[in-house]
Amino acid sequence: MKVILLERIGKHGHIGDEVSVKDGFARNFLLPTGRALRATEANRKRFERDKDDIEKRNQERREAAAGIASGLNGKTVVIIRQAGETGQLYGSVSSRDVADALIAEGFSVSRSQVDLANPIKNVGVHAVPLHLHAEVAVSINVNVARSEDEAARQAAGEDLTAINYDDEANEAFAAEQQAATADLDTSEE
Template sequence: MDVILLERVEKLGAIGDVVSVKPGFARNYLLPRKKALRANEANKKVFEANRATIEADNAKRREVAQADSKGIDGKTVTLIRQASNTGQLYGSVSVRDIVEALEADGAKVNKGQIVLDRPIKAIGVNEVKVVLHPEVSVTIKINVARSPEEAELQEQGVDVMAAMFEKDVAGFTEDYDPNAEPGEIAPETADSEEAQG
């Protein structure tokens, strides 16, 4: 199906381009959201008659989006969530969580502007794209941690899961006696148990 684009659509084209798309994409996305018109003679005439107005309106919305982007670009939002010892969240971070965190931080965005390929299901720092206008997009960082202290470490670039794993391994190797028979307690551990008993 051929359509005339009324705004820039990523990977398709710019305003006024006549592009061929799958009928379902046109019917379910482009046409209902007023991003395109069916490419027939009547619509081509209507588009050409209104082209200057459409382009001026787009330029105005782009300027507003660029002004808004200055307050959002590069922003880091911290979300404290419960997680297992392996770093897997109990639940996930969704678009709504990100919108609420940004609004609490003073940035106005809506759910449709946040591009989250898949829900965030583990602790760590994730980059998320925010599309304020078809021609203006910025990147924000979502820092998901189990505590404010952990979030601070992650902001400094520390991989808290790797650090925790190394600490556990170091603690395990201190108690490990390679000469002990299977089921036998390491000598220093046996001494400390006798002292306690």
């Protein structure tokens, strides 16, 4: 289906471009959300008549998104979840959870703006991109932890997902060495 774009749409084009898209994409997303018009002669004339207003509205949205982005770029959000010893979550962190955490901190972000390809399923610090406008994108860090203390340790750079058996092995080795040295000391006497 041929449509006239009323705003920039990802890989498809910019404002005013007449592009061919799949019928379902046009009927279910572009047309109902007001992001495109069917490419008819009447709509072409309508677009030319309203072009200045459409571009002005797009500029206002971009500036509003840039204002939000300036406060968000590089921000770290902490989300507390239950997890096993290996760091595997007993659930997952979705785009809705990230959006809710940002809203709780006073930012106006919808869950559709959180570009999380797959849900987060383990503890750690994860980079999550946000697309606030077609031309404005930022990245935030999501610190998923079992507790506030663990979140602070992860933020400092500590990896809590790895099980560290080295300390136990070193202690056992040191105890064996002391026992062997004690045996040598008693046999020399």
